[in-house]
Amino acid sequence: MTTNLSVDEKKDVYGVIGKNPLRHDGTDKVTGRAQYGADIRLPGMLYGAIFRSPHAHARILSIDTSKAEAYPGVRAVVTAKDLPDVESKIAELGEGTINLRHQSNNVLARDKVLYFGHAIAGVAAINAHIAEEAAALIKVEYEVLQPVLEVRKAMQHDSPILLDDMRTDELGKKGDYPSNIAAHYQAQVGDVEKGFQDAAVIVEREFFTSMVHQGYIEPQNATAQHNPDGQITIWCSTQGAFGVREQVAEILQIPISKIRVIPMEIGGGFGGKIGVYLEPVVVLLSRKSGHRPVKMTMSRSDVLAATGPTSGSYVKVKMGADANGMIAAAQAMLAYEAGAYPGSPVGAGMGVIFAPYRIENALIDGYDVLVNKPRTAAYRAPGGTNAAFACESVIDELSEKLGMDPIDFRLLNGAKEGDRRVDGPVYERIGFLETLEAAKNSPHYRAPLGGSNCGRGVASGFWFNYGGKSSASASVNSDGTVSLLTGSVDIGGTRTSIAMQLAEGLGIPAESIRPVVADTDSVGYTEGTYGSRTTFATGWAVYEVGKQLKEKLLERAATIWETELDQIRFEHGIFLFDDKQMTFAELASRLDETGGPVVASAAVRPEQFGPTFAAHIVDVAVDPETGKVQILRYTAIQDAGKAIYPDYVESQMQGGVAQGVGWALNEEYLYDDQGRLINSSLLDYRMPVALDLPMIDTIIIEVSNPGHPYGVRGVGEVPIVPPPAALANAIYRATGVRMNRLPMNPARIVAELNQQKG
Amino acid sequence: MNKKIRVQATINGEEFEFLCEPRQSLLEVLRETLGLTGAKEGCNNGNCGACNVILDGALVNSCLVLAVEIDGCNVTTIEGIATPQGLHPLQQKFIAHAALQCGFCTPGFIVASKALLDQIPNPSENEVREWLAGNLCRCTGYDRIVRAVMDAAQSQEKTL
Numbered sequence: 027m028t029t030n031l032s033v034d035e036k037k038d039v040y041g042v043i044g045k046n047p048l049r050h051d052g053t054d055k056v057t058g059r060a061q062y063g064a065d066i067r068l069p070g071m072l073y074g075a076i077f078r079s080p081h082a083h084a085r086i087l088s089i090d091t092s093k094a095e096a097y098p099g100v101r102a103v104v105t106a107k108d109l110p111d112v113e114s115k116i117a118e119l120g121e122g123t124i125n126l127r128h129q130s131n132n133v134l135a136r137d138k139v140l141y142f143g144h145a146i147a148g149v150a151a152i153n154a155h156i157a158e159e160a161a162a163l164i165k166v167e168y169e170v171l172q173p174v175l176e177v178r179k180a181m182q183h184d185s186p187i188l189l190d191d192m193r194t195d196e197l198g199k200k201g202d203y204p205s206n207i208a209a210h211y212q213a214q215v216g217d218v219e220k221g222f223q224d225a226a227v228i229v230e231r232e233f234f235t236s237m238v239h240q241g242y243i244e245p246q247n248a249t250a251q252h253n254p255d256g257q258i259t260i261w262c263s264t265q266g267a268f269g270v271r272e273q274v275a276e277i278l279q280i281p282i283s284k285i286r287v288i289p290m291e292i293g294g295g296f297g298g299k300i301g302v303y304l305e306p307v308v309v310l311l312s313r314k315s316g317h318r319p320v321k322m323t324m325s326r327s328d329v330l331a332a333t334g335p336t337s338g339s340y341v342k343v344k345m346g347a348d349a350n351g352m353i354a355a356a357q358a359m360l361a362y363e364a365g366a367y368p369g370s371p372v373g374a375g376m377g378v379i380f381a382p383y384r385i386e387n388a389l390i391d392g393y394d395v396l397v398n399k400p401r402t403a404a405y406r407a408p409g410g411t412n413a414a415f416a417c418e419s420v421i422d423e424l425s426e427k428l429g430m431d432p433i434d435f436r437l438l439n440g441a442k443e444g445d446r447r448v449d450g451p452v453y454e455r456i457g458f459l460e461t462l463e464a465a466k467n468s469p470h471y472r473a474p475l476g477g478s479n480c481g482r483g484v485a486s487g488f489w490f491n492y493g494g495k496s497s498a499s500a501s502v503n504s505d506g507t508v509s510l511l512t513g514s515v516d517i518g519g520t521r522t523s524i525a526m527q528l529a530e531g532l533g534i535p536a537e538s539i540r541p542v543v544a545d546t547d548s549v550g551y552t553e554g555t556y557g558s559r560t561t562f563a564t565g566w567a568v569y570e571v572g573k574q575l576k577e578k579l580l581e582r583a584a585t586i587w588e589t590e591l592d593q594i595r596f597e598h599g600i601f602l603f604d605d606k607q608m609t610f611a612e613l614a615s616r617l618d619e620t621g622g623p624v625v626a627s628a629a630v631r632p633e634q635f636g637p638t639f640a641a642h643i644v645d646v647a648v649d650p651e652t653g654k655v656q657i658l659r660y661t662a663i664q665d666a667g668k669a670i671y672p673d674y675v676e677s678q679m680q681g682g683v684a685q686g687v688g689w690a691l692n693e694e695y696l697y698d699d700q701g702r703l704i705n706s707s708l709l710d711y712r713m714p715v716a717l718d719l720p721m722i723d724t725i726i727i728e729v730s731n732p733g734h735p736y737g738v739r740g741v742g743e744v745p746i747v748p749p750p751a752a753l754a755n756a757i758y759r760a761t762g763v764r765m766n767r768l769p770m771n772p773a774r775i776v777a778e779l780n781q782q783k784g
Numbered sequence: 785m786n787k788k789i790r791v792q793a794t795i796n797g798e799e800f801e802f803l804c805e806p807r808q809s810l811l812e813v814l815r816e817t818l819g820l821t822g823a824k825e826g827c828n829n830g831n832c833g834a835c836n837v838i839l840d841g842a843l844v845n846s847c848l849v850l851a852v853e854i855d856g857c858n859v860t861t862i863e864g865i866a867t868p869q870g871l872h873p874l875q876q877k878f879i880a881h882a883a884l885q886c887g888f889c890t891p892g893f894i895v896a897s898k899a900l901l902d903q904i905p906n907p908s909e910n911e912v913r914e915w916l917a918g919n920l921c922r923c924t925g926y927d928r929i930v931r932a933v934m935d936a937a938q939s940q941e942k943t944l
Contacts, residue, residue, distance in 0.1 A: 048880065055884055062888060708829075
């Protein structure tokens with residue numbers, strides 16, 4: 027069941043926006059015709075494989091590839107020796123920054139392997155089986171070192187060190203001894219000590235989460251053709267083709283103009299397909315194999331062992347409220363596992379943790395910590411879920427201690443326009459209170475909860491959203507359609523949500539737009555599909571394109587009618603002058619006689635991207651014998667600003683909930699004491715299946731974003747933020763046990779219930 | 785190198801004859817030898833369902849079937865679900881209900897759902913969820929997939 031509550035007065039003025047046209051790529055995707063990266067087959071193509079480290083932490087003493095090279099059918103073998111030395115340089119990757127030297131070392135290890143599955147060498151052969159067999163013949167001598175597998179142990183002074191040159195960035199100053207703490211950040215406002223003195227109720231708790239994976243169903247893949255003239259073409263599964271071009275150019279020290287990246291259809295990303303893994307390796311293999319195209323696809327166990335995950339974390343939260351229920355002070359310490367190289371989303375976690383609330387006294391410390399696990403990548407609202415699990419559990423406990431309804435407590439303390447977030451920014455118009463009101467008035471929250479061992483939980487979530495650079499170009503076709511090129515990879519229906527914004531401006535149906543995802547040589551620079559930015563920013567680019575097309579078409583109409591431009595009106599796709607009129611299609615058929623083709627392009631970099639909030643309600647039944655949590659009912663409420671394509675807004679909400687449920691109840695990386703990942707299959711890394719979930723109800727709130735022509739706010743990320751806290755709070759109401767560790771799997775719940783019984 | 789074996793099979797109603805190594809999975813041969821790339825490789829060990837095909841009436845993960853095993857068999861892949869007249873009701877309903885985001889798991893879900901409706905023409909929500917529990921989707925939360933399958937079942941009933 028879905029509901030759409032708009033507080034936007036312009037709700038019904040749109041002809042296309044807010045409707046649900048059939049997506050343009052629908053037929054391709056239900057017939058198996060859509061071309062994903064692994065579907066490509068080029069003449070003379072070779073197949074690649076990666077040799078990976080069996081150790082979590084070791085020095086590489088030597089690498090012998092001679093047997094692999096001599097293996098029949100092998101055409102090339104590459105190691106880090108084939109990579110140029112790259113200087114340390116920080117690159118913006120969207121949803122986080124990365125040091126390109128670390129990125130290079132992550133692609134192929136040089137002197138040290140830092141996690142189980144760290145890539146060491148690449149092989150290209152005439153088929154994938156031979157490539158794998160040859161890779162197994164590579165001999166590496168290691169000096170095996172003690173792995174560091176837990177964030178707080180990694181922070182200790184006597185911990186083994188991952189990167190010998192790592193010095194802590196301590197609030198902007200470099201430390202003077204090696205450490206696994208890459209950085210310590212701090213945000214504060216007011217006087218937290220004094221705030222706690224004024225509090226009538228204080229709750230202080232610790233929370234633990236394990237690494238979890240994005241879990242996209244399509245494994246990473248890449249194909250490259252390195253030409254004798256030095257021109258390179260890469261076909262791959264990526265959230266952003268321009269980002270691939272930049273990273274490959276930096277890692278291989280090649281000008282970007284030598285590289286064309288063709289983004290294939292992508293089988294899910296969720297943040298995990300922004301950084302490159304295979305792309306530089308297949309380029310090297312193509313060059314070394316006599317310029318033959320080389321395709322490589324990761325196995326699922328490699329995907330789990332060596333790509334993706336988001337941080338495991340330790341978060342301590344202390345919050346106090348006065349007797350009236352006003353939050354008096356809040357303090358948090360967040361330590362996030364970055365994996366093998368710096369760059370955990372702890373900064374985002376610090377921003378998220380108290381973001382929904384108006385807090386005058388607060389102190390937040392964040393630590394970015396290296397451990398011998400894969401380099402973490404963005405994962406849907408990166409860092410946010412870990413933080414909200416902690417804060418929203420404490421908020422629930424505070425409201426309980428105060429005898430207040432948990433939504434009322436949030437309404438009393440909820441942030442609104444003009445309030446300052448602890449980490450600095452002051453909110454413009456936001457929709458948190460509207461979201462909470464809708465939750466409180468929802469059929470779900472008003473329904474009684476029946477049955478023993480049942481409980482209802484509530485939690486909120488915040489996400490910043492992002493703007494970034496987007497380009498688009500369009501041409502009017504003589505049959506009244508418009509061809510549209512954007513650089514935004516379509517992961518979840520954005521071809522259509524973008525096309526709809528152009529169609530709206532031109533007064534024509536969404537079906538009259540032909541949207542194409544273009545490669546890096548065919549459209550202007552466009553950042554990747556991340557940060558909940560694509561419908562917002564690329565939608566804005568096509569809005570600008572539409573304005574230009576309209577101006578040009580008005581000029582053509584003026585030519586045909588032999589009148590002045592300002593005499594012509596354009597309404598709902600019809601050009602009007604005196605008693606004459608022409609439809610968009612009629613005018614489009616007369617471009618040749620009025621001066622030839624009509625094209626337009628635009629580039630934008632919007633800054634006012636409008637953060638968003640969510641409130642989730644969940645009912646659970648907990649089996650006291652087995653500890654299994656069954657979700658009886660789930661409702662997600664979220665401010666979308668303006669829902670351009672409501673079916674797909676709701677689908678983002680439902681998908682975020684499902685991932686959050688998996689994180690909350692089942693998913694975790696399990697390592698043995700030597701740092702070997704022991705659950706690297708989709709059987710043992712257990713993601714939710716259809717039988718684990720009920721229907722997921724949604725309520726879309728529309729509090730228009732003043733920073734977008736149609737009021738859009740990003741919608742993709744925030745729905746993963748509340749679920750673990752909402753479930754923890756529901757489990758508490760069902761059992762009386764407060765779970766502070768994810769996942770809340772049956773074994774952990776039974777253990778807690780047994781402890782409760784004594 | 786392994787000696788190749790000759791296999792004959794009916795795939796999507798057409799007679800095929802191909803050579804394959806004994807170690808090659810049906811999935812690999814469909815994708816790499818026959819160019820039928822609609823079946824996807826998500827895990828290559830039977831956990832995700834993205835490579836689902838119907839083999840002599842039974843739903844299977846094509847990554848767990850050796851290509852040599854299909855000699856003399858009848859195989860339906862996602863490429864064989866639509867008819868010359870147009871999309872299958874399941875395909876239409878998946879689009880209409882927005883039951884896909886990235887679309888990578890979609891071929892597997894549609895093939896699995898076809899096998900379900902062949903056996904149980906009017907399944908309950910729980911029967912749909914149980915049947916599809918072998919197919920992983922990471923984008924949708926399954927809500928819209930379940931609705932699409934039930935709606936397709938109803939529209940098929942009407943046309944019978």
